[in-house]
Amino acid sequence: MDDKVSIGMDSRRITTSQRETTRPFSLKKQSRLGENIIQGFLLFCGVLSMFTTIGIVIVLGSESIAFFRQVSIVEFLTNTVWSPQIDEFGILPLLLSTLLTSTIAMFIALPTGLAAAIYLSEYASRRARSILKPVLEVLAGVPTVVYGYFALKFMTPLLKSVFGEANVNIYNMASAGLVMGIMIIPLVSSMSEDALSAVPRALREGAYGLGATRLETAIKVVLPAGISGIIAAFVVAISRAVGETMIVAVAAGAKPTFTFNPFEAAETMTGHIARISGGDLSYASIDYNSIFAIGLTLFLMTLGLNMISRRLVRRFREVYE
Amino acid sequence: MTEKQTDTAQYTLVVRNMNVYYGAFRAINNVSLNIERNKITALIGPSGCGKSTVLRSLNRMNDLVNGARVEGEVLFHEQNLYANDVDAVEVRRRIGMVFQKPNPFPKSIYDNIAFGPRINGWKGTKSEMDDLVERCLRQAALWDDVKDKLKESGLALSGGQQQRLCIARALAVEPEVILMDEPCSALDPISTLKIEELMMELRQRYTIAIVTHNMQQAARASDYTAFFLMNDQRAGELVEYGPTGDLFTNPKDKRTEDYITGRFG
Numbered sequence: 406m407d408d409k410v411s412i413g414m415d416s417r418r419i420t421t422s423q424r425e426t427t428r429p430f431s432l433k434k435q436s437r438l439g440e441n442i443i444q445g446f447l448l449f450c451g452v453l454s455m456f457t458t459i460g461i462v463i464v465l466g467s468e469s470i471a472f473f474r475q476v477s478i479v480e481f482l483t484n485t486v487w488s489p490q491i492d493e494f495g496i497l498p499l500l501l502s503t504l505l506t507s508t509i510a511m512f513i514a515l516p517t518g519l520a521a522a523i524y525l526s527e528y529a530s531r532r533a534r535s536i537l538k539p540v541l542e543v544l545a546g547v548p549t550v551v552y553g554y555f556a557l558k559f560m561t562p563l564l565k566s567v568f569g570e571a572n573v574n575i576y577n578m579a580s581a582g583l584v585m586g587i588m589i590i591p592l593v594s595s596m597s598e599d600a601l602s603a604v605p606r607a608l609r610e611g612a613y614g615l616g617a618t619r620l621e622t623a624i625k626v627v628l629p630a631g632i633s634g635i636i637a638a639f640v641v642a643i644s645r646a647v648g649e650t651m652i653v654a655v656a657a658g659a660k661p662t663f664t665f666n667p668f669e670a671a672e673t674m675t676g677h678i679a680r681i682s683g684g685d686l687s688y689a690s691i692d693y694n695s696i697f698a699i700g701l702t703l704f705l706m707t708l709g710l711n712m713i714s715r716r717l718v719r720r721f722r723e724v725y726e
Numbered sequence: 727m728t729e730k731q732t733d734t735a736q737y738t739l740v741v742r743n744m745n746v747y748y749g750a751f752r753a754i755n756n757v758s759l760n761i762e763r764n765k766i767t768a769l770i771g772p773s774g775c776g777k778s779t780v781l782r783s784l785n786r787m788n789d790l791v792n793g794a795r796v797e798g799e800v801l802f803h804e805q806n807l808y809a810n811d812v813d814a815v816e817v818r819r820r821i822g823m824v825f826q827k828p829n830p831f832p833k834s835i836y837d838n839i840a841f842g843p844r845i846n847g848w849k850g851t852k853s854e855m856d857d858l859v860e861r862c863l864r865q866a867a868l869w870d871d872v873k874d875k876l877k878e879s880g881l882a883l884s885g886g887q888q889q890r891l892c893i894a895r896a897l898a899v900e901p902e903v904i905l906m907d908e909p910c911s912a913l914d915p916i917s918t919l920k921i922e923e924l925m926m927e928l929r930q931r932y933t934i935a936i937v938t939h940n941m942q943q944a945a946r947a948s949d950y951t952a953f954f955l956m957n958d959q960r961a962g963e964l965v966e967y968g969p970t971g972d973l974f975t976n977p978k979d980k981r982t983e984d985y986i987t988g989r990f991g
């Protein structure tokens with residue numbers, strides 16, 4: 406006891422004596438080397454992704470310009486035939502196929518993913534979560550080429566047996582879209598669950614305190630409060646579907662076809678790029694340039710989606726936070 | 727049986743030998759307490775002694791906490807709230823709750839009030855709902871502040887206004903009992919006084935139980951006071967319970983006296 410007191414006294418004495426000889430503290434700027442290095446590194450990482458984007462835009466843009474010197478934008482956007490052999494470059498069949506497969510996928514992924522998220526965040530016991538979450542993670546980790554063959558070998562035969570052998574092509578957009586939807590469920594559910602879990606517990610208690618059931622609380626309070634995060638999840642899911650390549654390349658068909666029938670084979674934008682660039686294209690041919698025009702279109706679509714989502718998120722955030 | 731009936735005639739809630747556990751931890755030890763109809767009952771005691779736990783056990787709010795378990799009886803109209811066939815949702819509709827931190831829904835002021843009636847099967851017309859919203863806001867002394875901005879978000883109000891909105895929201899489902907867990911702890915003195923005045927008025931139609939850390943508030947704004955303290959196992963126990971005037975001027979237990987005079991806790 407005595408010791409401690411004397412130590413305390415000693416240290417105080419030291420500081421006072423220091424104070425007498427040197428100034429108490431300095432307000433001068435100091436160089437903090439470690440911090441500067443880390444700051445520089447962080448900046449580098451941020452800038453890296455920016456330069457990558459810029460690089461992509463430059464490559465896509467310059468190759469596309471070469472393409473649009475030979476094919477007018479109007480023709481590109483309105484022609485319903487894509488057939489480089491006979492100089493027909495209309496994006497519509499590819500675009501339509503992309504939109505159809507993506508739409509089918511979203512019909513599966515958005516409701517199922519959202520429902521799974523609501524279940525996980527509002528209903529699931531700790532045990533149920535500990536089973537379901539790893540399962541969803543496994544689903545998210547399956548390579549897309551595996552999903553592609555799952556579509557071809559499982560979903561297509563299933564569709565054939567339901568809708569009739571003759572009505573469903575062996576390669577078809579429905580099969581690819583459905584499986585793509587299954588693939589995207591984990592993405593939607595985990596992002597949506599984050600959004601729902603971020604809703605303060607106090608809001609739920611407020612609802613329960615008024616005699617709300619679990620479902621009423623989830624649907625009328627938690628869901629609207631988390632809506633901006635859920636919209637963000639949906640938009641990421643749509644972008645993912647539009648950009649998905651392997652499943653559609655394997656299962657949707659390998660010929661650009663302008664058709665609204667989901668049971669027909671029709672090549673998507675990504676599927677076409679993958680197939681053509683895998684073949685023996687000569688550089689600086691119009692075929693070669695054309696895939697960059699498709700790529701640019703894809704890029705603009707996802708860019709547009711992201712901008713829409715930012716706007717939606719901001720708008721809802723004003724209302725809800 | 728006869729004993730029960732006399733109890734419930736005078737008392738809205740009768741707590742008998744209640745133990746509350748969080749997992750293996752016993753947070754409340756053997757509390758018995760009768761809450762009188764149309765009166766304000768204050769629960770006081772040092773932090774962690776289990777006031778919130780008791781309060782939340784009165785409308786089965788603790789059901790929502792993983793691992794929470796209640797033993798004993800809480801009688802409400804001669805029914806044990808913890809009997810197997812009792813629906814917690816129905817219980818909470820009749821025994822409403824206002825929380826420590828104002829928690830208006832991120833919806834308009836109007837929709838905040840309308841929420842309770844709507845989920846409880848509201849059948850009236852739009853204009854009847856308008857009337858209900860106005861009546862509840864008036865009762866909560868908030869109408870004059872917000873009558874021109876019913877469509878604006880409840881979150882755009884000040885803290886004190888938000889808390890009155892939460893009270894108005896609770897009134898809209900016409901509960902019999904309103905439980906309040908430190909409803910003024912986030913508020914300035916003027917808002918606090920407003921809410922106390924409000925409680926005094928609401929007492930005519932509702933039974934109110936309120937947790938507070940504010941001795942003056944308990945002394946001036948309640949009819950009965952229950953004083954809780956932790957025992958050696960850190961479980962909350964009811965030390966003394968009686969009319970507020972008696973408890974504050976003439977406490978029977980030495981520990982109560984020490985607490986209300988600020989000697990510990």
Ligand SMILES: Nc1ncnc2c1ncn2[C@@H]1O[C@H](COP(=O)(O)OP(=O)(O)OP(=O)(O)O)[C@@H](O)[C@H]1O
Pocket residue numbers: 748753771772773774775776777778779780791960
């Ligand atoms: N959800 C919970 N899980 C586990 N233990 C809990 C939980 N809530 C409360 N407890 C414990 O129960 C005891 C009583 O807590 P309670 O919140 O009822 O105290 P209180 O009197 O309301 O305190 P305060 O005045 O600080 O609000 C404390 O020991 C606390 O740690």
Ligand SMILES: [Mg+2]
Pocket residue numbers: 777778779907937
């Ligand atoms: Mg508390």
